[in-house]
Amino acid sequence: MAGADSAAADPKGAPGQGAPRGGSGRRAVGRKAAGRKAVGRNAVGRPSAAWALPGVLFFVCFAVAPMLLVGYLAFTDWDGIGSPQWTGTDNWSRLWHDPDMRQAVWLSLLLTVLTWLVQTPIALLLGVWAAGRQRNRAVLSAIFFLPLLASSVALALVWKQLLDPNFGLIAEIGPALGFEDGDLLGDPQGALGAILFVTAWQFIPLHTLIYQGGARAIPRSLYDAAAIDGAGTVRQFFSITLPQLRNTVVTSSVIMVVGALTFFDTVLILTKGGPGTDTSIVPFLMYKNGFQAFDLGYASAVAALLVVVATAVSLLLVRLTGFSAMRSTREGM
Amino acid sequence: MTDVLHQRPEADRTTGKAAPPSKPRRAGLPRLLKGSGPRRPNYPAGLASLIWLVIVGAPLYVLVATTFRTRDGYIDDGPLALPTHPTLANYDRVLSSHFFSYLGNTLVVTAVCAAIVIVLSVTVGYAVVRARSRMSRRVFQIFLLGLAIPSQAVIIPIYLVITKLQLYDTLLAVILPTAAFSLPVSVLILAGTMRDIDEELYESMALDGAGPTRVLLRLVVPMSRAGISTVGVYSALHAWNGFMFPLILTQSRSNRVLTLGLYDYVGEFRVDTPALLTAVVLSIVPIFVVYLFARRQLINGLMGVGGK
Known part of the structure; x- marks a missing residue:
């Protein structure tokens, strides 16, 4: 569990980071001081740890225990009706040799990387732009955030209609954009591109919002100082905005990457993993094996792999970006 | 990537100090007084945001407009056409x-x-x-x-x-x-x-x-x-x-x-x-x-x- 412990320690920065204006440094100092003050004082009015019990039990029952259980089920054969039968590493050797699985892992990773590459720059620029308090920006932002109100299911359904090769929007404007027959979803690359686009359309507003919050928390004095030094908008963006937003970039990226690894609703509705298996990403493959073929043991192995990959990727991101060591973006001010 | 981000401000600070402020400060002072946001309109950003408005807005328009159209109207006139004979039949259904x-x-x-x-x-x-x-x-x-x-x-x-x-x-x-x-x-x-x-x-x-x-x-x-x-x-x-x-x-x-x-x-x-x-x-x-x-x-x- 050593890995799990550090896993637990890392995202800890996230909440403080989510509200950057306080500066986690100040809060940490405050807490330390409070602790010192409280030493030797009796604990009148303090709750016992038992207050956490109902919440913890609930969470353990429906989240932690299932996660451990998925590790067990991954070594069994289970059709969903009888009891799971222990089969050792059968599922895992099958997983290793399953061409669909290899393709799914590849597709998931590809989709994740492309998602990051597409969404981050757009969301970052839009967020910084929307952080300005001009009236027109406020109005446009209100429109930009509208996709956030709908569920993935609703949006995937809308896009499924819009991308209909016969009657959809794509049939009308597709030729102008370079898709001659408009059958985007029938083409392996087109289908992947469609998923990439639809999820970007859906999630960029969220990340824009995150960046907007981050950009608004940057002290105005930094820009004023830069302006006095004669730095233009572009220079200010690269020298102040971007470095100041680095915590936000990590937060947004972790959310984005873990989200992209688990796009399921969109794939199920938009492409059903097709054409063929060309958009069958890992969670979709799990669903297909588990709840369409009722091979739940094997599907558990896929799910376990998903947990491992999702955790590893977010840890990697956090490590690579030095997020865990980061205290404040305001150092040296 | 982190390194770049870490070093950027330092690098700028030093160059900022070393080089005399050769550029005119015109842009800076009014901004100081105004307090928030770049004062002069940012045209490229404005243009980009309008493009994004189309990308976000067009599907939303089709989504809402289509609900007031008949199925035949949708198929015949295409998704972008205005609902010329608005109907509430879909909502009813x-x-x-x-x-x-x-x-x-x-x-x-x-x-x-x-x-x-x-x-x-x-x-x-x-x-x-x-x-x-x-x-x-x-x-x-x-x-x-x-x-x-x-x-x-x-x-x-x-x-x-x-x-x-x-x-x-x-x-x-x-x-x-x-x-x-x-x-x-x-x-x-x-x-x-x-x-x-x-x-x-x-x-x-x-x-x-x-x-x-x-x-x-x-x-x-x-x-x-x-x-x-x-x-x-x-x-x-x-x-x-x-x-x-x-x-x-x-x-x-x-x-x-x-x-x-x-x-x-x-x-x-x-x-x-x-x-x-x-x-x-x-x-x-x-x-x-x-x-x-x-x-x-x-x-x-x-x-x-x-x-x-």
Whole structure:
């Protein structure tokens, strides 16, 4: 569990980071001081740890225990009706040799990387732009955030209609954009591109919002100082905005990457993993094996792999970006 | 990448100091006086935002406009045409086909989930922040660990647990895991809010001899109202938009929630795009109303959805 412990320690920065204006440094100092003050004082009015019990039990029952259980089920054969039968590493050797699985892992990773590459720059620029308090920006932002109100299911359904090769929007404007027959979803690359686009359309507003919050928390004095030094908008963006937003970039990226690894609703509705298996990403493959073929043991192995990959990727991101060591973006001010 | 980000400000600071300010300061001073935002219009950014407006706006236009059109009109004139003969037939059709039953189920799931999450995350957050015990630290770590669990990955064992509890195909089957997966973020948000409550307030309550329950109800809850409303909106949205748990854990029409109902309309309305899109619009309307009246809370809740 050593890995799990550090896993637990890392995202800890996230909440403080989510509200950057306080500066986690100040809060940490405050807490330390409070602790010192409280030493030797009796604990009148303090709750016992038992207050956490109902919440913890609930969470353990429906989240932690299932996660451990998925590790067990991954070594069994289970059709969903009888009891799971222990089969050792059968599922895992099958997983290793399953061409669909290899393709799914590849597709998931590809989709994740492309998602990051597409969404981050757009969301970052839009967020910084929307952080300005001009009236027109406020109005446009209100429109930009509208996709956030709908569920993935609703949006995937809308896009499924819009991308209909016969009657959809794509049939009308597709030729102008370079898709001659408009059958985007029938083409392996087109289908992947469609998923990439639809999820970007859906999630960029969220990340824009995150960046907007981050950009608004940057002290105005930094820009004023830069302006006095004669730095233009572009220079200010690269020298102040971007470095100041680095915590936000990590937060947004972790959310984005873990989200992209688990796009399921969109794939199920938009492409059903097709054409063929060309958009069958890992969670979709799990669903297909588990709840369409009722091979739940094997599907558990896929799910376990998903947990491992999702955790590893977010840890990697956090490590690579030095997020865990980061205290404040305001150092040296 | 981090290195670049780390070094940038240093590099600039030194060059800024070394080189005499050769550029005119015209841009700077008025901005100082104005206080916020670049003063002169940023044309490239404006243009880019207009392009984005089209990308976001065009599908939304098609979505809403189509709901007022007939199926034949949609097929003949294409999706971008104006609804020249607006009709409410689609709304009539959707509203008379189980829509209210789906909506009712979603409302129940949403309300119960939000209630469970608020009660549990307030008590957990309170214990994490205030309990003088090593356990509370462990508790917090359990929830942090929970942040990393993708809910899709545990759907199979949850299916097992739910069937063993004899809850399969009930609304409770959807509510329990949905609420559980809203807890980590909620605990995080509330622990953060509660930590910001001034130590002296606690002390003065303690001097009055208040027990933990009274401190919670009289001090912690009122002082964490913002956090609690964020958590409420967040968990409600999470439940409202949930799809995979209902998909796997319920079966009969009487227990179908809205998202699943939408998915089902695909089969029912097969080629009737206007009817399908009407169902989509109707499913968004309730959240849109909330957006109009409680924009800030909703946005905060949405940020929570993102994993704040």
